[in-house]
Amino acid sequence: CLSLPFSFSLHFPSPFPLLPTGNMGTLINMLPLFLLFLLLKPLQFVRITDPYLSNERREELEDYLDDLYSTGPTKPPTKEAFKTHVIIDSEMPLTERSYCDQEMKMKRVHNRLYCVKEHFFLRASYEDIQEICNNMFVQCKNGIRKCHRSRGIISGVHCALKSGVMMPFCEYTSSYKMGWVFITCQWQDDIGEIIPVSVNYILAI
Known part of the structure; x- marks a missing residue:
């Protein structure tokens, strides 16, 4: 019980x-x-x-x-969602092998309870990440979407799905990364700002 x-x-x-x-x-x-x-x-x-x-x-x-069991349309990206799901606020070392297993659950990173295949966490302020959206367009890792690349070096963690289908049974491989960050951005009408939407890649130095 x-x-x-x-x-x-x-x-x-x-x-x-x-x-x-x-x-x-x-x-x-x-x-x-x-x-x-x-x-x-x-x-x-x-x-x-x-x-x-x-x-x-x-x-x-x-x-x-409500978020776990929602059946409505996918929520549009928001500033708060990016802060919650991407920006690191824990004191756990980024080199910890179980980092992703713990943070993916704590930050509720999933797709309608299904495990996501990969995810990035960044150790930086939201303002610094948002500023990247003003940089010139560069090619994303997949060669299709337009990304923005950071001018400075940023630390983060790459989470790659190792096993599992649905939360809370998702298990991830955690990889510490330090390098240039590639992100996608989108204009948000209600606040009149361009906001980061997702992290596409971290090009390690």
């Missing part, structure tokens, strides 16, 4: 109408199908009910669960 530091309630729509009392055998036969339905049906609403959690912590956990 897994004991969680918080409790939450899950609300599902009924997968089939109520059966008459004389059809108990039919209900029993449908039970495995119903259990499978619960496993596959996305959560429509999650509410944290632990009275000992602060409002801020409760909202953070609810947002996290």
Whole structure:
């Protein structure tokens, strides 16, 4: 039995109408199908009910669960998303072999719960990374998209998927990198700024 530091309630729509009392055998036969339905049906609403959690912590956990089980369209890139998923704020050494396994979970890096094949973390301020978006276009690693290359040397970690399909069973190979960073950027209308979207490559020195 897994004991969680918080409790939450899950609300599902009924997968089939109520059966008459004389059809108990039919209900029993449908039970495995119903259990499978619960496993596959996305959560429509999650509410944290632990009275000992602060409002801020409760909202953070609810947002996290909503993010995990969201079925809507892919969220557009934002400044906050890049800060959360890419900028390193931990004190763990970048050379730690388990760095990616821990940070990918802590920073909730996944694609609708599926493991991402690769990811980069950067040790730099968001402002320094955003400034790279003003640099000239260069060719990305894949030779297709347009990237911007940093003028200075930046430290980071490259995470390459080693095994696993879905969170939290994704295992990664962590590789410390130091070099020129290649990023993609996009104009964001609501804030009137060009923002970094993804890290394409770190060209090691």
